[in-house]
Amino acid sequence: MFESIRVVSGKQSPPEVIVLGVFQGEKLDPASLRYDAQNSVQTALARAEATGEAGRLVEAFVPASKGSTATRRIIIAGLGKKDAFSPGDLRTTAAAIGRRLAQTKEKVVSVELTGPLREVKADAMEGGRAFGEGLGLVGWTCDRFKGKGTDAPKRTSLEVQSTDDTLAAGLGYGLALARSTNLARDLSQTPPNVATPAWMAEQAEKLAKEFGLGFKVFSGKELEKERFAGLINVGKASENKPCMIRLEYIPGGKAKGGSGPVKKKAGNRPETAVLIGKTMTYDTGGLSLKVNNGMVGMKRDKDGGCAVLGAMHAIASTVKPDTPVVALLAAAENSISDEAYRPDDVITYRNGVTVEVTNTDAEGRLVLADALCWACENENPAFIVELSTLTGGVVTALGSTFAGMFCEDDALRHRLEQASAISGERVWRLPMHKEYRDMMKSPIADIVNSNPNRKAHPIQGAAFLYNFVKDGIPFAHIDIAGVHVSDDASGPFVKGPTGWGVRMLADLLAQE
Ligand code: BES
Numbered sequence: 001m002f003e004s005i006r007v008v009s010g011k012q013s014p015p016e017v018i019v020l021g022v023f024q025g026e027k028l029d030p031a032s033l034r035y036d037a038q039n040s041v042q043t044a045l046a047r048a049e050a051t052g053e054a055g056r057l058v059e060a061f062v063p064a065s066k067g068s069t070a071t072r073r074i075i076i077a078g079l080g081k082k083d084a085f086s087p088g089d090l091r092t093t094a095a096a097i098g099r100r101l102a103q104t105k106e107k108v109v110s111v112e113l114t115g116p117l118r119e120v121k122a123d124a125m126e127g128g129r130a131f132g133e134g135l136g137l138v139g140w141t142c143d144r145f146k147g148k149g150t151d152a153p154k155r156t157s158l159e160v161q162s163t164d165d166t167l168a169a170g171l172g173y174g175l176a177l178a179r180s181t182n183l184a185r186d187l188s189q190t191p192p193n194v195a196t197p198a199w200m201a202e203q204a205e206k207l208a209k210e211f212g213l214g215f216k217v218f219s220g221k222e223l224e225k226e227r228f229a230g231l232i233n234v235g236k237a238s239e240n241k242p243c244m245i246r247l248e249y250i251p252g253g254k255a256k257g258g259s260g261p262v263k264k265k266a267g268n269r270p271e272t273a274v275l276i277g278k279t280m281t282y283d284t285g286g287l288s289l290k291v292n293n294g295m296v297g298m299k300r301d302k303d304g305g306c307a308v309l310g311a312m313h314a315i316a317s318t319v320k321p322d323t324p325v326v327a328l329l330a331a332a333e334n335s336i337s338d339e340a341y342r343p344d345d346v347i348t349y350r351n352g353v354t355v356e357v358t359n360t361d362a363e364g365r366l367v368l369a370d371a372l373c374w375a376c377e378n379e380n381p382a383f384i385v386e387l388s389t390l391t392g393g394v395v396t397a398l399g400s401t402f403a404g405m406f407c408e409d410d411a412l413r414h415r416l417e418q419a420s421a422i423s424g425e426r427v428w429r430l431p432m433h434k435e436y437r438d439m440m441k442s443p444i445a446d447i448v449n450s451n452p453n454r455k456a457h458p459i460q461g462a463a464f465l466y467n468f469v470k471d472g473i474p475f476a477h478i479d480i481a482g483v484h485v486s487d488d489a490s491g492p493f494v495k496g497p498t499g500w501g502v503r504m505l506a507d508l509l510a511q512e
């Protein structure tokens with residue numbers, strides 16, 4: 001939509017567009033009146049279309065400078081009812097404005113919402129941040145795979161400013177988080193013939209080099225050595241071999257780059273936040289093959305991992321928390337060949353748990369189990385948050401409105417809920433109970449990867465994962481199968497990947 005968007009502080013170009021806001025049923029606030037020397041804004045607001053409803057835009061034109069015949073566009077954004085307003089609403093408002101600016105092709109916009117924000121005692125930093133996120137998110141496009149058959153679109157570079165320094169700082173922070181989210185969306189969009197597990201590792205390495213993160217990839221013999229049984233089995237059928245990708249952020253200092261040895265023994269490490277992402281670069285279902293077109297879109301079965309990479313980008317570039325953070329991406333392609341793992345196989349994990357494979361399409365939990373075992377043994381986790389496109393069942397249950405959250409640790413759950421309230425990425429808690437854990441028992445091994453009774457699929461997934469988390473380690477599993485992609489342009493999103501979780505994880509770590 002835009003070539004680029006940047007926040008300009010210091011010497012600014014005169015704005016071509018000024019954004020003001022008005023609440024439903026209210027007049028223009030006193031601070032905004034100074035932009036309306038000739039009453040054109042108030043005249044515009046008198047029109048019937050100017051309802052002040054959230055997202056409704058009305059436009060007016062004022063002289064660009066005193067006595068000038070050139071005009072400046074004023075966009076007055078409806079902010080909805082005063083008592084129902086929350087700064088996060090500006091995410092959608094900004095997206096509507098972004099869509100308009102992409103049409104008008106104007107390049108310099110000044111966001112002047114201090115007046116209305118002050119009227120409802122809303123924080124200018126928070127408001128600016130949501131606005132920046134909205135602009136940055138709606139501006140995402142991915143043309144990388146367009147060829148000669150498509151004319152290159154003309155795009156403008158947008159300069160965003162505000163006379164309110166706090167709001168401007170918020171705009172900058174929001175745009176930065178949107179950039180990290182857009183990185184995850186670019187990765188998600190990349191087709192599976194390009195985005196193989198090795199390619200995902202290269203992307204992680206690029207990030208590590210740019211920000212001085214520790215980087216290590218386990219592949220080939222090292223997977224055997226570390227007994228990553230899930231990755232080995234799920235990834236067997238594909239020529240694109242599986243790997244475990246590890247990134248490490250160390251506060252205030254550069255981690256050793258390259259693929260040096262990873263410090264083992266949890267006791268020697270400081271308490272570390274661990275983020276885990278399912279990174280299935282393609283999910284055919286394996287021998288339990290997906291049918292009825294259920295395979296289309298499964299290039300996005302890596303979106304848990306993409307979100308975790310995006311979050312590491314945000315953590316290293318923007319949030320810079322005081323706690324160490326480790327990211328683990330369990331990357332494989334679930335394919336078919338005569339080497340494929342089969343329903344009826346039994347797999348032994350590094351923590352000694354054995355799994356009877358009942359369905360090769362329940363592969364995500366099998367590779368996540370490796371990452372969970374590794375994290376509990378080697379990373380000294382303060383907590384583990386894992387994101388995965390794990391089940392179609394969560395889409396049936398919650399649609400695309402909430403991600404399904406499993407978290408039995410009250411403190412971690414509270415933190416996730418707080419982060420989610422800020423980022424607007426909604427989570428809904430789903431239950432865990434011994435009866436669900438019992439459903440996963442196997443007659444021949446310890447557990448099955450899926451109970452064929454077709455009950456409570458999202459919960460079965462979580463119940464399975466709990467077998468690989470050491471008691472006492474706070475753990476959250478978030479099933480993002482319903483929210484990782486948007487079917488149409490809505491709110492700050494365009495049709496396609498949403499980068500769900502990047503901003504929530506960034507906010508989680510910003511609490512440190
Ligand atoms: N990757 C899928 C889940 C999925 C479904 C993601 C729809 C995005 C959109 C996962 O690996 C899967 O196939 N899950 C099965 C589990 C079942 C076999 C127990 C499912 O949900 O049907």
Ligand code: ZN
Pocket residue numbers: 283285360361362363364
């Ligand atoms: Zn599957």
Ligand code: ZN
Pocket residue numbers: 280283301361363364389390
């Ligand atoms: Zn899958």
